[in-house]
Amino acid sequence: MNPTVDTQLSITDLEAVYDALAQAIDQAGPERSELFLVKLALLNAQTLGSAQAVREQIERALRDL
């Protein structure tokens, strides 16, 4: 799918991420969850280490909103 990412989550890990994100959003609360998610996106971008990859992911995430 994405040439800049060569590892994939297993289904079990994907489910674990799903639950952890949902719980973290609830923990942040409706006033702060957007801030939390943007911080998380920046942390992920830093780990990803590629501005181009981040721009590609932004495009993909903007689809079908």
Place this chain on the structure above:
Amino acid sequence: MHQPHAEPRRSIYYRYQVFQPWLPSAHSAPEQVPVVVVGSGPVGLTTALALAQQGVQCVVLESELQVSEGSRAIVFTRRSMEILQQVGVADRVSANGLPWRFGNSFYRGQRVFRMEGPHDADDRFFPMINLQQQYLEEYLVDACVAHPLIDFRWGNRVTALSQGVDHATLEVDTPDGTYRLQAGWVVAADGARSGIRSMMGLKLEGASYEGRFVIADIRVDLPLPTERLAFFDPEWNPGNTVLMHREPHGIWRVDYQLPADETPEQALAPESLKARIDAQLAMIGHPGVPWEMDWCSVYSARALTLPDYVQGRVLFTGDAAHMLPIFGVRGANTGFQDAQALAWRLALVVKGVAPEALLHTYSQERVGAAREIIDEAGKSTRFMTPPTRGFRLLRDAVLSLSLTEPFVGPLYHWRTSRPHEYTHSALNSLGDDNALFKCGPGRGAPPQNVCLGPDDYLLDRLDHAFQLLYFTDAAEVPSALRQVVQDFRVRGVPLRVLAVGASAPVAGADDVLADARGQLRARYGVTARGAAYLLRPDQHVCARWMSLDAERLRAALSNALAPTAGQTTISNQGA
């Protein structure tokens, strides 16, 4: 005086038969029976049949005079069919049901995930088969009435229960008054609103979810295959989920979630039902197609279980013991496994072959299964009916991504009911060679069916006994093993020996499976003669050996009848 409804229930496809009530005035009293089964749903009747087939006399008490109202449970799993095969009604279900194996999830008109149920040439039954519950109950009733050890009593309602040290006494109301019935054991199979559970003041533990669903059965002509259809966030029901299943006789189940603030009364108002069903049919490309309502109801998702299914002389099964979210067809399909797990133990206890403590392993195994199902079902439920803002955002993000990013597809797949593996059961023999096998059903697992030839499968050959699959091509089973088999048979333990891999009769074996293609040996990971699997009467593996000897066979059988204290402790830690 109990006055059950005596008019046939209304249905556009099922002809209800009203049976005559059993009246105490026509029979002699007082009575004592080994087992009374309360409730004639699929779980109660499967238990009664299995008990009778194992030689135990039982009375079935049913407060109504006819089978269930509405289609209720409509999807039966392969394991349920294997259990129904054991009690002799699977052929009628196969002949009349609709088998299937694909589930489709749709979002914004696009199919975003297709689930494929595993099905290989060694399976006799499909992953799923759809049949209305009335038919299944009818087949089970026919089999029960035909069995000389089952006394089926329509129109008999239990109104009180008291327990003694070695029996329970039931007060039973009928259309001509009450009578008392003394039972060695009572099987409570009286459903989600169990009267027995209420009388005993027992509380279910767990959670109820917010989401409410309408179930509606309609007759409509749709040119679609038998596959599960799930629609997420449809325009006519924003944020909610709609399910559809084909049933026999041109009936479709439409199952849709209600807006949070709507009452069941509002939801079941005819104009509300009509508008929503019309909208759903239009959405799938059939606007204005004529349809007719058969039956409808409202349910909510719950995940509850009793903490112990053995309460003195009363044994809980099915929905009386637990209420499970129906996403993933976990209701009746869990109940059949309860019935099968209970019946063989109760039969051995009633006959005095095994100690009453054996029944506690029923509770350990099945409460453990219910808790595991509740945990798994929670994940499905969090996707179908998100409980919080966070879970709703995640669900909506997955829906949106799924249109272009296949990696999120598996998150749509709520785990369907599967047979529980009793990996930590106290009945497993820890001194076997389980760890040495590279494949095959492990200790505690249900069996893997194997095709032995045209219309001939391994599970066809099994009955309600312990079964020793002994892999040999020799002319006889070794005398030391035959002596152990004989010793247990003398004690009253039903035990059959099936020799696998021999082309001629084998002395000491009750049946020979030639296994000419080697398929059974391959699927069971057997590489050399002298290997063996010991299956319990519910077909679960309790021991397997690369090379069986008499002492280990004796230990495994002893432990499966009366588990030792040490192993029980291990089981509790594992559960």
